[in-house]
Amino acid sequence: MKQQDKNFDQILSSVQGLGTVKPKNDLFKVIQERVQEELIIPKIKLLWIAAAAIIVLMINVYGFTNVKQSSQSLSSTESSTPLTRNFNFYEL
Amino acid sequence: MNVANVYHTALLYLQNEAEADEITQDVFLKVFDKIETFHQDSKLSTWIYRITVNASLNRLKKNKRWSFVRWKEEEDIQVDFDHPQLLAEKKEDANLIFRAMQKLPDSQKTAFILSFIEEMPRQEVADVMETSLKAVESLLQRAKKNLRQFINLSEESEGIRLDILSNKKDRE
Numbered sequence: 001m002k003q004q005d006k007n008f009d010q011i012l013s014s015v016q017g018l019g020t021v022k023p024k025n026d027l028f029k030v031i032q033e034r035v036q037e038e039l040i041i042p043k044i045k046l047l048w049i050a051a052a053a054i055i056v057l058m059i060n061v062y063g064f065t066n067v068k069q070s071s072q073s074l075s076s077t078e079s080s081t082p083l084t085r086n087f088n089f090y091e092l
Numbered sequence: 093m094n095v096a097n098v099y100h101t102a103l104l105y106l107q108n109e110a111e112a113d114e115i116t117q118d119v120f121l122k123v124f125d126k127i128e129t130f131h132q133d134s135k136l137s138t139w140i141y142r143i144t145v146n147a148s149l150n151r152l153k154k155n156k157r158w159s160f161v162r163w164k165e166e167e168d169i170q171v172d173f174d175h176p177q178l179l180a181e182k183k184e185d186a187n188l189i190f191r192a193m194q195k196l197p198d199s200q201k202t203a204f205i206l207s208f209i210e211e212m213p214r215q216e217v218a219d220v221m222e223t224s225l226k227a228v229e230s231l232l233q234r235a236k237k238n239l240r241q242f243i244n245l246s247e248e249s250e251g252i253r254l255d256i257l258s259n260k261k262d263r264e
Contacts, residue, residue, distance in 0.1 A: 008240050014185035017211045019177045023099040027113060031095065031120045038121060 093137035095120070098144050104205045105148035106155075107173035107190055115151060134219055141206070141220045149198050192242035196235055203231035204239075222224050 098119050105192060122143055130139055138186035173190045174183065199221065206217045207228060218228045 008243065011185040011188055011243065012208075012236065012239070014178070014182040015175075015189045015209050018104075018175060018209050020096045020100040021103060021176045022096055023113060027099065027116060028095050031117050034117055034121055035124050038124060055154060 093140055096138075098140065101141065101144045101205065101210065102148050103175075104209055105145075105201070106151060107194075111151060115144070115147050119147055122147070135216075138216060138219045140217075141212075145202055145206075145220060149202075183240035187245050189239060192239045195242050196238055197238075200231050200238065204235040205226050207232055208235075 095116060099116045100113055102115035102119070103109065106112050106115065107127045119140065123140055130136065144252050173187065175186060175190070178186050193204065196204065202221055203217060206220060207214055212220075214225055218225045221228065
């Protein structure tokens with residue numbers, strides 16, 4: 001058992017305090033490039049958001065003018081006889 | 093704390109240079125992206141180490157899921173990891189540890205890598221793992237105990253395999 005312990009300690013010590021390994025030389029450059037890409041992508045995203053906001057605004061304006069026009073045309077036909085007069089459906 | 097530290101930690105987890113490369117890139121992109129969420133109550137290096145450990149463990153989980161699909165092939169092609177800083181005479185012993193390390197639970201693996209292999213101060217390891225100093229010490233003890241068991245088991249099974257092979261040869 002003692003011999004086994006000694007063997008294990010020896011095996012274990014082979015990895016103790018292993019020094020850091022230098023990555024490939026271009027790794028830092030690759031990271032910098034990817035960070036630059038990250039900076040550009042939000043600008044494109046902002047453009048898309050702005051375009052979407054403009055489209056939504058235009059739809060709203062179009063819808064609003066349509067509602068206004070239809071309400072104007074309705075008010076002109078208000079003189080016609082309503083379908084129900086007093087809402088008492090059960091009266092003969 | 094620099095690129096090499098992140099790369100080395102990822103390399104110890106993944107035991108693969110290409111994957112360690114990818115993880116290093118991802119870690120620094122995340123640091124760049126989330127720097128606003130970094131709280132001054134811990135050290136920047138601790139925060140970066142935490143991101144590295146989590147990214148590496150996530151990658152290992154992802155690899156495990158894929159290896160489940162092609163488990164047979166993985167078992168046949170088990171490549172030993174050669175740490176570039178290892179001396180030739182220690183390579184064999186270190187490979188036993190690296191192979192056994194793959195079987196450790198995540199928390200024990202992290203405690204072993206950071207405090208034993210990288211010799212980081214225990215308190216810093218505790219900060220990275222967001223746990224107490226005592227918990228780190230206990231995890232490290234359990235990791236060593238498990239490594240001993242895994243290595244003994246693999247050596248025994250290797251011995252049995254060699255016995256079977258020699259018996260077979262004798263019969264022939």
